Amino acid sequence: MTALVRSWQAYRAISGAWVRAAMAYRASFVALALGQVLTSGADFIAIVLMFASIDTLGGFGLGEIALLYGLTGLGLGIADLVAGSTEQLGRRVRDGSLDTMLVRPVPALVQVAADQFALRRIGRISQATVVLGWALLHVDIDWNLTRAALLVTTIGSGAVIYLSIYVLGAAFQFVAGDAAEVQNAFTYGGVTLTQYPLTIYPVEVVRAVTFLLPLAFVNWYPALHLLGRDDPLGLPGWVQAASPLAALALAAVAGVAWRGGVRRYRSTGS
Amino acid sequence: MKSRPGGGRLATYAAVASGGFRRYATYRLATAAGVFTNSVFGCIICFTYLALWQERPDIGGWDAQDAVTFVWIGQSLLMTVALFGGGFSDELADRIRTGDIAVDLGRPVDLQGWRYAEDLGRSAFHLLGRGVAPTLVGALLFSLAWPANPLTWLAFLGSVTLAVTVSFAIRYLIGLGAFWVLDVRGFVVVIGFVQLFCSGMVLPLVVFPAGLETALRLLPFAALIQVPAEVLLEKSTGWGLLAALGSQLGWAVVLLGAGRALTRHATRRLVVQGG
Numbered sequence: 001m002t003a004l005v006r007s008w009q010a011y012r013a014i015s016g017a018w019v020r021a022a023m024a025y026r027a028s029f030v031a032l033a034l035g036q037v038l039t040s041g042a043d044f045i046a047i048v049l050m051f052a053s054i055d056t057l058g059g060f061g062l063g064e065i066a067l068l069y070g071l072t073g074l075g076l077g078i079a080d081l082v083a084g085s086t087e088q089l090g091r092r093v094r095d096g097s098l099d100t101m102l103v104r105p106v107p108a109l110v111q112v113a114a115d116q117f118a119l120r121r122i123g124r125i126s127q128a129t130v131v132l133g134w135a136l137l138h139v140d141i142d143w144n145l146t147r148a149a150l151l152v153t154t155i156g157s158g159a160v161i162y163l164s165i166y167v168l169g170a171a172f173q174f175v176a177g178d179a180a181e182v183q184n185a186f187t188y189g190g191v192t193l194t195q196y197p198l199t200i201y202p203v204e205v206v207r208a209v210t211f212l213l214p215l216a217f218v219n220w221y222p223a224l225h226l227l228g229r230d231d232p233l234g235l236p237g238w239v240q241a242a243s244p245l246a247a248l249a250l251a252a253v254a255g256v257a258w259r260g261g262v263r264r265y266r267s268t269g270s
Numbered sequence: 271m272k273s274r275p276g277g278g279r280l281a282t283y284a285a286v287a288s289g290g291f292r293r294y295a296t297y298r299l300a301t302a303a304g305v306f307t308n309s310v311f312g313c314i315i316c317f318t319y320l321a322l323w324q325e326r327p328d329i330g331g332w333d334a335q336d337a338v339t340f341v342w343i344g345q346s347l348l349m350t351v352a353l354f355g356g357g358f359s360d361e362l363a364d365r366i367r368t369g370d371i372a373v374d375l376g377r378p379v380d381l382q383g384w385r386y387a388e389d390l391g392r393s394a395f396h397l398l399g400r401g402v403a404p405t406l407v408g409a410l411l412f413s414l415a416w417p418a419n420p421l422t423w424l425a426f427l428g429s430v431t432l433a434v435t436v437s438f439a440i441r442y443l444i445g446l447g448a449f450w451v452l453d454v455r456g457f458v459v460v461i462g463f464v465q466l467f468c469s470g471m472v473l474p475l476v477v478f479p480a481g482l483e484t485a486l487r488l489l490p491f492a493a494l495i496q497v498p499a500e501v502l503l504e505k506s507t508g509w510g511l512l513a514a515l516g517s518q519l520g521w522a523v524v525l526l527g528a529g530r531a532l533t534r535h536a537t538r539r540l541v542v543q544g545g
Contacts, residue, residue: 031456038463046473053477054325057318179303185310193314200321 010106015117022119029120036123040077043195044069044131058200063138064227069195070132071219075158076191077125083113083163084121086170090177096268109258112170141226150222150241157243158218162187164247164254165213171254174261190215199232206233214246282379283387290391294399301399304349308404312345316412322477330476336503339415340474342408343499346401350393350430351437351494353465355444355458357392358385362445363454375537382529386438393434417504425511429498432518436493439525440465446529449536470496490521 022029047069051062060068089112092098101111141147169183176182190213198206198220209215210233224231225240295301316338323334332340347353362385365371374381408414417423444461447454466472468491475483475496486492497514500506506514 025453028453028456032459035456035459035463039459039466042463042466042472045467049473049478049482050322052479053329054322057325058321176299176303178297178299181300181303181307185307189307189310189314192311196318196321201317205317 006105007107007110011110011114014111014114018115018117019119032120033123036120037127040073040124041127041131043192044127047195058197060197060199061139063135064223065195065197066131066135067139067226068197068219068223070128070135071154071158071223072191072194073128074125074132074155075218076162076187077121077128078155078159079162079166080124080187081118081121082159083166084118085114085116086112086166087180087183088112088116089170090173090180093174093177093265094268098265099267102262102265108262109167109170139227142228147226150225154219154222154243157247160247160251161214161218161243162190164250165190167254167258171257171261174265186213186215190218194219203233210235214250217243217246279379283383286379286384286387287391287394290388291395292391294392294395304400305403305407308345308348308400309407312341312404312408313411315341315344316408330474332474332476332503332505335413335415336505337474338408338412339503340470340499342405342412342414343502344471344495345404345408346397347430347433347495347498348471349396349400351433351469352389352393352396352441353437353469353471353494354462355441357441358389359441359445359458362442363448366445366448367452372540375540381533382442382526385442386435389438389441390431390434397430415503417502419504422502422504425515426498426502429501429515429518432515432522433494433498435522436490436518436525439522439529440490442529443525443532446532446536449540465491465494468492469494470499474499490525493518493521 044066047057047065048062050057055061057065086109089098092101092112098108098112101108101115104111165183165186169180169186172182173180190209193201193205193209194215198209198216206216209220210217221231221235221240222243223229225237231240319337319341320334323329323332323337327333362371365374374384377384405414417426440461444454444457447457451457468486468489470492471494475486475492478486487496497506497518501511501514
């Protein structure tokens with residue numbers, strides 16, 4: 001437990017320094033955060049524009065798609081804020097700055113995630129939160145305690161699933177340092193894929209994001225339960241509440257991968 | 271950069287352009303990673319457009335095959351026209367901020383011309399390295415609308431070159447912004463959004479409500495993706511083709527001209543501190 005507390009303190013100290021640094025250029029910070037709101041919101045504006053000429057997409061209305069969009073966007077937003085910096089791992093391996101992190105008494109993953117902490121990433125979080133709020137006002141959900149709890153755990157699980165993808169991506173960069181962009185296909189690609197109802201994809205894609213990389217648990221299965229929709233794959237009902245399990249499983253895989261990466265890491269020596 | 275005494279100005283620019291090409295060609299693994307990512311995104315967007323066209327099979331006067339083809343043209347041009355910014359303009363802004371720009375201005379080549387040559391080299395690599403392979407993936411998985419007339423490819427190549435030129439001119443102006451503000455990253459992000467949206471990358475302009483579409487076509491950003499795509503899709507033919515290429519050329523001239531004027535203005539007030 002003390003190790004966990006120490007990690008958290010280190011994370012807060014490092015990220016806090018970066019926040020103060022960013023605040024030294026306040027106008028830049030505001031512009032960058034605003035830019036994040038706009039860029040991450042572009043897809044939603046596109047969806048709204050589509051709905052100027054259609055009533056449903058893949059059998060789902062605008063409010064329901066907004067719910068999917070908000071949930072997945074919020075999950076990625078939180079993960080990106082917490083650990084978006086891990087994308088830089090390949091560069092750290094190249095320039096040797098990972099070495100200093102490995103000899104400090106704080107887990108390297110914590111340092112890699114906290115270094116270059118970018119508070120501007122709350123741009124995506126706020127944009128997704130607004131869309132989610134709008135969606136909750138516009139969809140018909142038969143609220144009860146279970147459903148409310150499901151909504152909260154979904155956001156948490158979504159964040160953990162995306163966090164795990166970031167860590168997996170970083171671990172992959174131990175092997176292929178220049179291939180940082182591959183993980184964009186799973187983080188930003190994942191968010192793009194899941195912001196639409198999965199009914200629009202071939203069933204193989206739905207199976208892949210259920211059993212292979214559990215992106216569908218970021219929003220799809222819990223949303224089916226919230227909206228009282230049938231599961232096109234016809235999986236048992238408990239799957240719709242299984243997001244925390246999927247998140248934990250992926251986190252475990254990511255942890256193993258990261259450890260494996262650190263173990264086989266060989267310094268550039270420069 | 272190799273210097274070529276007596277090689278003439280064109281030879282210098284050609285050397286700069288080939289340097290720009292090779293600079294990006296060096297990172298093969300990064301290119302493969304990019305191809306993978308472009309392909310994944312292309313597939314996802316194709317399915318969303320197919321769903322949209324299933325609801326409205328004639329939206330914007332395009333059919334589903336046009337829409338799917340547009341996706342892969344967009345993925346191919348995304349890096350080619352550097353829609354997210356980056357490349358030389360970050361470097362230019364950085365050199366202005368540090369004062370290194372004084373060295374560049376002392377070189378016996380025109381600053382804008384040199385950077386343009388470099389960016390043409392970069393874009394040629396991105397078109398080949400990041401454009402062709404994802405499109406092949408797209409062609410394997412989806413049915414694409416290839417041009418009926420082989421000459422269309424030639425027109426497309428011309429249109430892409432003009433698109434790169436417009437994109438270069440915009441990024442050059444952003445980079446020059448560093449003469450006036452310390453940190454241009456804010457500009458870069460905001461312009462990035464505007465380009466993403468107004469170029470047709472997020473959604474083809476034909477799907478936009480009519481009034482909005484007309485307005486967006488009046489801006490230079492349509493020249494980046496929408497116009498070249500319509501050339502390849504043979505939506506712009508005959509006089510329409512000339513008008514399309516003409517609008518791109520017009521924006522290129524205007525924006526390059528603005529860049530030249532601004533360079534002159536900025537360098538006149540440039541004071542480099544020694545030390």
